[in-house]
Amino acid sequence: MSTEEGDKLHVVTADDISNNKKRLGKFLVWGSAIILAFTLLIQALDTNSYLTIDLETWRPSLYAYVFWAFCLCVSQVLTRGEHGKRVLFVLPAALFVISMVVFPLLFGLVIAFSDWNLSSPDGRTFNGLDNVRQMWGDPFYWNALKNMVWYTIVIIIEYAVAFGLAILLNSQIRARKFFRVAFLLPLMLSPVAVSWMIGKSMLEIRFGPISRFLRWLAAEPSEDLPALLYYPGIYIADLAHWFGWASPSFFGSAGIARTMIMAMDAWTFIPFMMIMILAGLQAIPRELYEASEVDGASRWRQFLEITFPLMLPVSITAVLIRIIFKLKLADIIINITSGGPGGATDSVTSFIFREYRDRSNVGYGTLLAIVYLVIIVIAMTILIKLADRWMKPRY
Numbered sequence: 001m002s003t004e005e006g007d008k009l010h011v012v013t014a015d016d017i018s019n020n021k022k023r024l025g026k027f028l029v030w031g032s033a034i035i036l037a038f039t040l041l042i043q044a045l046d047t048n049s050y051l052t053i054d055l056e057t058w059r060p061s062l063y064a065y066v067f068w069a070f071c072l073c074v075s076q077v078l079t080r081g082e083h084g085k086r087v088l089f090v091l092p093a094a095l096f097v098i099s100m101v102v103f104p105l106l107f108g109l110v111i112a113f114s115d116w117n118l119s120s121p122d123g124r125t126f127n128g129l130d131n132v133r134q135m136w137g138d139p140f141y142w143n144a145l146k147n148m149v150w151y152t153i154v155i156i157i158e159y160a161v162a163f164g165l166a167i168l169l170n171s172q173i174r175a176r177k178f179f180r181v182a183f184l185l186p187l188m189l190s191p192v193a194v195s196w197m198i199g200k201s202m203l204e205i206r207f208g209p210i211s212r213f214l215r216w217l218a219a220e221p222s223e224d225l226p227a228l229l230y231y232p233g234i235y236i237a238d239l240a241h242w243f244g245w246a247s248p249s250f251f252g253s254a255g256i257a258r259t260m261i262m263a264m265d266a267w268t269f270i271p272f273m274m275i276m277i278l279a280g281l282q283a284i285p286r287e288l289y290e291a292s293e294v295d296g297a298s299r300w301r302q303f304l305e306i307t308f309p310l311m312l313p314v315s316i317t318a319v320l321i322r323i324i325f326k327l328k329l330a331d332i333i334i335n336i337t338s339g340g341p342g343g344a345t346d347s348v349t350s351f352i353f354r355e356y357r358d359r360s361n362v363g364y365g366t367l368l369a370i371v372y373l374v375i376i377v378i379a380m381t382i383l384i385k386l387a388d389r390w391m392k393p394r395y
Helices: 003-006 019-047 059-080 082-112 130-136 139-152 155-170 175-187 189-204 210-219 227-243 253-282 286-294 298-325 329-336 346-359 363-389
Strands: none
Touching: 003 363, 019 329, 059 082, 082 346, 082 363, 139 155, 139 253, 139 298, 139 346, 155 175, 155 298, 175 253, 189 253, 189 329, 189 346, 227 363, 253 298, 286 298, 329 346, 346 363
């Protein structure tokens, strides 16, 4: 017997499996699926008070799902042989995704069309499209969505700054290793720590060092000072009064508060984009620049014709990842302004968080989260399609 023939004896394909085993495998799958569907139906009817079984938790549905998953794994081996064993390596991950993503999403859809306020003794009640109508007429939600657009547009400036820093760190400058570590420090800090360190400490209106320094600039200089210092001090004080530094408030007006939020968030995440772009710059062959120098190309021409085109795939990837992080912006806003003044700094995520925490409105907050998820999926799909088109070579 040859080695090839001996190997074939150890491979059990679907053709080698008896019909009885195939029928048993199909029976296990369909039987467990029917049990799961029946359990979910009974659980849903009991939850909505159509039945009076008084099931306190969703554990029966969980047990039915685990039983169905086990039967599915067994049936793959019974009906497909060796190929079924290969599927077993993928099934646990797929079943875990279904458990952690699909089921919560379906449960969220049920909650989204319910009136469920945790402070109410009535519990959850189905209210149809009332939450949708409330969303359409909620100016604070649409204001948060508009703020989110502005927060996302700022990524263009963040990308430009990150690209400039990456070019600087890629060049031959003194203390290059030190600056690389220094520029990466903000990335190692959590946004919560940044919000407290800068927003609650350095920019604090009464005792913050920056606020006290600005008030000192706006103070009238002492007449005992020499004329060389007195008259410039008068000019600086007038200029400080014109800027409003006599009583600085970094989070009192809508425009300044949004700018401060954008600046702190950018300071935290610009190093992330910078390190991706720096890795891309170091992968560009040095010979391209040497050949362009021979042809007499200037530094600006090298950037336009070599650096930027070759960095386009890395740049688009960095920007898309940054957009994903930006769409989750909430921690800095919640810790510093709580969406104020008057919702001027609210992002969609922080607004939904406060809908849960402050108003205990689980049903309405869940609907807002699902609508925001749909908007994100549509927007990211369009951006990825456009990015794929931009990265295709043009001949």
